[in-house]
Amino acid sequence: EKQPCMPTHPQKPLIIKxxxxxxxxxxxxxxxxxxxxxxxxxxxxxxxxxxxKTTFDKDLPPGRVNRQFFILTNNTKVMDFxxxxxxxxxxxxxxxxxxxxxxxxxxxxxxxxxxxxxxxTLSFEANFSIQGISIDLETCxxxxxxxxxxxxxxxxxxxxxxxNLLTNEPRxxxxxxxxxxxxxxxxxxxxxxxxFTFTGxxxxxxxxxxxxxxxxxxxxxxxxxxxxxxxxxKENILGKPFSFWMWLDSILELIKKHLLPIWNDNYIMGxxxxxxxxxxxxxxxxxxxxxxxxxxxLGGITFTWVEHNDNGEAxxxxxxxxxxxxxxxxxxxxxxxxxxxxxxxxxxENPLKFLYPDIPKDEAFGRHYNSQQNKVFPxxxxxxxxxxxxxxxxPLCSSPEPPMTPGMFDMLNQQLRPFExxxxxxxxxxx
Amino acid sequence: EKQPCMPTHPQKPLIIKxxxxxxxxxxxxxxxxxxxxxxxxxxxxxxxxxxxKTTFDKDLPPGRVNRQFFILTNNTKVMDFxxxxxxxxxxxxxxxxxxxxxxxxxxxxxxxxxxxxxxxTLSFEANFSIQGISIDLETCxxxxxxxxxxxxxxxxxxxxxxxNLLTNEPRxxxxxxxxxxxxxxxxxxxxxxxxFTFTGxxxxxxxxxxxxxxxxxxxxxxxxxxxxxxxxxKENILGKPFSFWMWLDSILELIKKHLLPIWNDNYIMGxxxxxxxxxxxxxxxxxxxxxxxxxxxLGGITFTWVEHNDNGEAxxxxxxxxxxxxxxxxxxxxxxxxxxxxxxxxxxENPLKFLYPDIPKDEAFGRHYNSQQNKVFPxxxxxxxxxxxxxxxxPLCSSPEPPMTPGMFDMLNQQLRPFExxxxxxxxxxx
DNA sequence: ACAGTTTCCCGTAAATGC
DNA sequence: TGCATTTACGGGAAACTG
Numbered sequence: 027e028k029q030p031c032m033p034t035h036p037q038k039p040l041i042i043k044x045x046x047x048x049x050x051x052x053x054x055x056x057x058x059x060x061x062x063x064x065x066x067x068x069x070x071x072x073x074x075x076x077x078x079k080t081t082f083d084k085d086l087p088p089g090r091v092n093r094q095f096f097i098l099t100n101n102t103k104v105m106d107f108x109x110x111x112x113x114x115x116x117x118x119x120x121x122x123x124x125x126x127x128x129x130x131x132x133x134x135x136x137x138x139x140x141x142x143x144x145x146x147t148l149s150f151e152a153n154f155s156i157q158g159i160s161i162d163l164e165t166c167x168x169x170x171x172x173x174x175x176x177x178x179x180x181x182x183x184x185x186x187x188x189x190n191l192l193t194n195e196p197r198x199x200x201x202x203x204x205x206x207x208x209x210x211x212x213x214x215x216x217x218x219x220x221x222f223t224f225t226g227x228x229x230x231x232x233x234x235x236x237x238x239x240x241x242x243x244x245x246x247x248x249x250x251x252x253x254x255x256x257x258x259x260k261e262n263i264l265g266k267p268f269s270f271w272m273w274l275d276s277i278l279e280l281i282k283k284h285l286l287p288i289w290n291d292n293y294i295m296g297x298x299x300x301x302x303x304x305x306x307x308x309x310x311x312x313x314x315x316x317x318x319x320x321x322x323x324l325g326g327i328t329f330t331w332v333e334h335n336d337n338g339e340a341x342x343x344x345x346x347x348x349x350x351x352x353x354x355x356x357x358x359x360x361x362x363x364x365x366x367x368x369x370x371x372x373x374x375e376n377p378l379k380f381l382y383p384d385i386p387k388d389e390a391f392g393r394h395y396n397s398q399q400n401k402v403f404p405x406x407x408x409x410x411x412x413x414x415x416x417x418x419x420x421p422l423c424s425s426p427e428p429p430m431t432p433g434m435f436d437m438l439n440q441q442l443r444p445f446e447x448x449x450x451x452x453x454x455x456x457x
Numbered sequence: 458e459k460q461p462c463m464p465t466h467p468q469k470p471l472i473i474k475x476x477x478x479x480x481x482x483x484x485x486x487x488x489x490x491x492x493x494x495x496x497x498x499x500x501x502x503x504x505x506x507x508x509x510k511t512t513f514d515k516d517l518p519p520g521r522v523n524r525q526f527f528i529l530t531n532n533t534k535v536m537d538f539x540x541x542x543x544x545x546x547x548x549x550x551x552x553x554x555x556x557x558x559x560x561x562x563x564x565x566x567x568x569x570x571x572x573x574x575x576x577x578t579l580s581f582e583a584n585f586s587i588q589g590i591s592i593d594l595e596t597c598x599x600x601x602x603x604x605x606x607x608x609x610x611x612x613x614x615x616x617x618x619x620x621n622l623l624t625n626e627p628r629x630x631x632x633x634x635x636x637x638x639x640x641x642x643x644x645x646x647x648x649x650x651x652x653f654t655f656t657g658x659x660x661x662x663x664x665x666x667x668x669x670x671x672x673x674x675x676x677x678x679x680x681x682x683x684x685x686x687x688x689x690x691k692e693n694i695l696g697k698p699f700s701f702w703m704w705l706d707s708i709l710e711l712i713k714k715h716l717l718p719i720w721n722d723n724y725i726m727g728x729x730x731x732x733x734x735x736x737x738x739x740x741x742x743x744x745x746x747x748x749x750x751x752x753x754x755l756g757g758i759t760f761t762w763v764e765h766n767d768n769g770e771a772x773x774x775x776x777x778x779x780x781x782x783x784x785x786x787x788x789x790x791x792x793x794x795x796x797x798x799x800x801x802x803x804x805x806e807n808p809l810k811f812l813y814p815d816i817p818k819d820e821a822f823g824r825h826y827n828s829q830q831n832k833v834f835p836x837x838x839x840x841x842x843x844x845x846x847x848x849x850x851x852p853l854c855s856s857p858e859p860p861m862t863p864g865m866f867d868m869l870n871q872q873l874r875p876f877e878x879x880x881x882x883x884x885x886x887x888x
Numbered sequence: 889a890c891a892g893t894t895t896c897c898c899g900t901a902a903a904t905g906c
Numbered sequence: 907t908g909c910a911t912t913t914a915c916g917g918g919a920a921a922c923t924g
Contacts, residue, residue: 044912045897045913046896047897125912174911174912175899175913176897176898176899177900178910328836344835344837345839352841355786355787405759405778406776407776407777407845409843410783410787410844412839412840413841414839414840474915556894572893607915607917608893608917608918
């Protein structure tokens with residue numbers, strides 16, 4: 027049989043994009059309370075097959091959700107008992123979801139909810155008879171979010187996180203009608219866990235602290251502060267055209283695509299207020315720099331270095347943040363390696379000497395330099411050198427704290443429900 | 458009714474991509490030989506509507522083509538007589554083509570043909586009765602090529618060009634079974650016309666000459682040489698992993714996306730042999746350069762400049778060609794503007810002074826410089842500077858001819874066939 | 889193994905809908 | 907009109923298929 031390409035967003039399991047194949051695993055616990063399976067395997071006359079039928083939004087009352095979808099491909103699949111493994115039997119489904127256009131009469135219903143707050147489910151049913159006894163099995167997935175474009179992925183993922191962080195109910199479809207608040211304690215753990223899961227390195231105390239301040243303002247302790255869903259994901263950060271999570275997720279994406287090894291080597295302080303940045307760099311050797319994510323633009327990273335002018339006063343300079351477009355033209359390590367400042371037309375020199383606190387630049391980034399020099403006779407190689415040009419008028423900037431230790435997180439484990447048939451969308455949480 | 462986005466490859470009309478909407482225009486000439494239309498409009502009792510049915514590969518014997526397709530959406534459309542304009546009535550169709558998987562028994566049939574050599578047609582039928590007389594109208598499109606990915610577009614377009622260049626038959630579906638040769642005279646006209654149509658500037662005599670030499674070798678005159686279809690599009694250029702047309706089309710695409718204004722300003726000599734290049738630059742001022750398309754890589758452009766070493770000997774240096782990836786990081790004009798060579802670590806300087814023969818660089822390219830300096834307080838702006846680093850060991854290169862005058866081409870005009878219903882795919886040839 | 893061909897689907901842009 | 911959402915499809919990559 028055909029093996030289509032890849033499942034949707036393998037790392038974001040509870041999100042389904044219309045028109046894109048997705049896969050589900052349905053498992054039967056061998057050791058569930060009522061040991062149907064053990065019964066089965068003991069009876070040679072039974073054919074070891076089970077038809078499983080999948081339905082989208084099976085018994086949601088119409089009007090409960092605003093959009094209706096259906097599964098395009100054949101929604102029944104035979105589960106074969108032979109291929110048992112580690113106590114469970116699993117079957118891969120691959121479906122396509124398509125929107126069924128319905129003139130929605132009950133419009134005002136939950137009209138406040140955005141598409142990514144609308145929750146759906148997949149139901150699985152199986153039935154078999156054994157010596158005259160008919161047995162029905164049924165279960166359903168955790169709430170799902172349906173999107174139509176990857177641009178909605180961050181919003182959808184925020185919903186999945188919020189839901190699973192704040193409720194244990196298997197299917198509270200109205201959850202986002204009045205979403206509960208999260209304590210900063212809870213939330214910061216999830217955020218760190220996001221970074222850990224998607225990059226391999228979590229967030230340390232200082233980084234989380236900066237995030238807490240950004241979200242909640244300066245507080246003695248953020249631990250007990252409550253964060254509303256709206257503040258987390260829906261309202262824009264004051265003076266910015268994006269919400270907290272959109273901003274944070276854009277950084278996550280930037281790391282995944284362009285900064286992974288450097289991030290994992292712990293060379294990106296990243297989440298640092300400009301004040302802390304200055305405080306940290308102030309007394310360091312000239313040419314000491316650190317790497318910080320932009321707070322003003324989505325998915326940007328900049329470096330700030332310290333210099334001293336003639337009267338010994340510290341001066342902080344930051345470059346215009348590099349975004350994914352610029353980084354795909356030139357990897358960040360190479361930018362750091364070759365960065366030059368030309369002052370009043372005078373000979374360029376790389377002002378970046380030591381990664382804070384005192385790691386020689388090449389020692390930190392050397393193994394990530396990309397020797398782009400591909401010699402193709404008869405041409406002479408050409409490379410791109412990142413360069414700033416200055417007059418003699420400099421704006422000032424400033425900076426944060428010492429290196430960081432990762433946090434470990436493993437909340438929200440494989441939330442398998444105690445049903446006869448247990449389901450998981452790939453596995454509800456990565457790793 | 459819904460207005461879907463855009464038609465497929467609006468500039469390459471006779472090519473259809475599966476899974477992508479395409480549109481057809483069907484026109485009724487008001488002044489066709491048998492003036493059905495005039496008849497119609499004179500009779501008030503007739504309803505002024507005509508149902509037109511579209512069929513894909515209507516009466517091609519099965520096995521004649523290797524792949525079978527069908528039109529996904531409704532294939533009949535009502536043409537309304539009211540909306541007449543400039544002597545014709547036109548209707549837009551929008552369809553989706555889908556492959557019908559057929560176990561092809563007659564495989565060996567035309568197995569030598571590639572997908573882009575397989576020709577198809579769209580047929581249009583209409584029927585109406587007038588005072589008891591039934592009238593049938595029918596016509597079909599020029600041969601079409603069906604592709605499944607844009608990567609096949611160049612090959613498909615080559616077929617369309619070759620067909621329309623070399624035959625006037627309305628539908629010789631077996632054309633590529635034994636495709637005729639083209640004289641260089643004919644072919645060079647088409648090539649120049651391609652550039653003219655897609656960029657706004659054609660190819661001059663010198664450029665065409667270089668192309669002729671590339672395709673046919675050195676000849677006293679190429680005019681009467683014959684070029685085979687295979688040589689044009691199927692066999693690779695000696696020592697290269699691509700055919701002549703693939704190479705040329707990659708340059709066309711490069712121009713369209715990254716070099717349009719410079720090309721149209723006539724500042725890209727482009728098609729120049731390395732020998733000619735040297736000959737041209739040899740006696741020019743040091744720092745004189747010209748722009749040439751790469752012959753070794755698909756879609757690349759390089760510049761070559763001349764220097765003189767201590768004993769007055771001319772030295773030719775070319776950079777590694779810039780491809781679309783590099784050009785999307787930095788526009789070509791800015792590369793020329795800021796290009797630097799650092800020799801033995803010594804102060805960079807832009808070696809590019811005069812565009813051949815003697816146009817000061819900034820005069821030629823100044824209006825295309827992109828002042829990328831977007832000042833965002835408190836950051837200092839950063840730009841990419843293209844730079845080559847040299848030891849003191851230089852390879853040599855060489856170069857072509859004076860500026861160029863465009864050629865004008867208008868072959869292959871709206872090839873409307875003398876039918877009652879006339880058809881055109883958007884318009885068979887651009888402009 | 890491999891080349892020709894198709895499928896898959898992200899990401900941007902445009903269209904649509906509310 | 908503007909914003910939220912969907913559709914369109916180019917383009918790179920993976921999968922498929924003979």
